[in-house]
Amino acid sequence: MTEAGVASARLSAAQLDELIPHIHDSQWDSPSACAGWRVIDVLAHLGALAHEAVDPPPPEPGLPTVRERYHDLRVDQRRSLSHAEVIDEWRTYTPRQLDLLEADQASTRSAGPVTVPGLGVYPRHLLANTMAFNVLCHLRYDMLAPDGPLPFTLPPPTDQQVSPAIGFMLAGLPQMQGPELDNTVTVPLSLELTGPGATTVTVHPARGSGTRLTLSPGDDGSTRIRSTALSFIAWGTTRKPWRPYCTISGDEPVAAAFLDCLNII
Template structure:
């Protein structure tokens, strides 16, 4: 399947941002104060994380991210600073800074700039062009898996561009954090994500390094197939992969061991 395009990443940002504004603006005081599915965070905290991320894009926090070795602990700092903010102030911050973040992130798609590597704490180094996919993944995951379920909020099916961008970021992170995955040298496993926004990827080890790439049609030891929309939940360990409908084929013991070792933060 074709690699995600610059236009696709920008569309993913636009779509997920529009939905986030709708959800945030509709929250009641009781919902703001509710526990989210993100461990230790209320809905207020989750939105504060989303708004601070938009505000700090290419700001001081990004330099801290580059030097950090614990991105989850670093995420807590701006959330803690906003814990006593009124809900309306957090919502206003998101509405103000998300469009600005979108405009900045569009620049990462410019020819010649997109391949510049950016360090992201313990996650690894990534070409700057995939930062929109990182924000799409983060926002989508918080909306669909941390806020909506606990509030019993039905959300519309995500835009395919958002799913495609989410898959791109997650697969790149899975590879960057995959040094301990039980993939022998020269071995590849295919991930076939079905449904809107779906794509096919491989994880393979070459010269000791695990790399992810849109499926080039290479020979693989085994395949995992399942709905693209389920990947954010089980690969972030919000849900066990055994609780969703996945189909393993080929060397199933190897595929099982690889999937057991995956976790994207």
């Protein structure tokens, strides 16, 4: 189970909640570090995710199949709302989403597969890690300085806060991009992440036509990529270029091809 994912999501959500009363109207309208979104749009995105988790919408034909465009659509639907209305959606549905995620940990359905359109298939209990990633990433990398516009500081993220977010990223890595990423992995690549959220996994090539690359715990790669886990959240989502944050030993061109293509949503 991933109770740690619930704890991480609760902590990041509480930190965001504590900041909300200190954000002025002009700051809400400032461009965030998420291209095309203001700070208030980032909160609208998180509120929309919480709302849909609690009260799933009926099927809507014609919705974007690319997950990023789907998120843009949901944010665009909220651009006419006041700041107070966006904040209210976040505050209304986020506690309920957290309670649902916690209940999922003990549910008989916890290991059952859940399809997240555009992102892959995950065991239900791992959806807590998805929220842990979303709130931590958007708050610390898109809203807060130095990358975002908000001049507030938070305590450095702990291993307990970061590890579940990294867990979701690694679960999604083999699923989110398809053949264009699979084709870059021709030898096993070890990905060593250090600091809070530290872990090491090996990315294995696809085994044949119609198969996908796979991940396994540990260092079994002939080529190694090394980075801090916190930097991985930034460059693994293409918020920052990978080159200033990664060191490579082994087959550098193969590792670079993989890193140039990687884009975890």
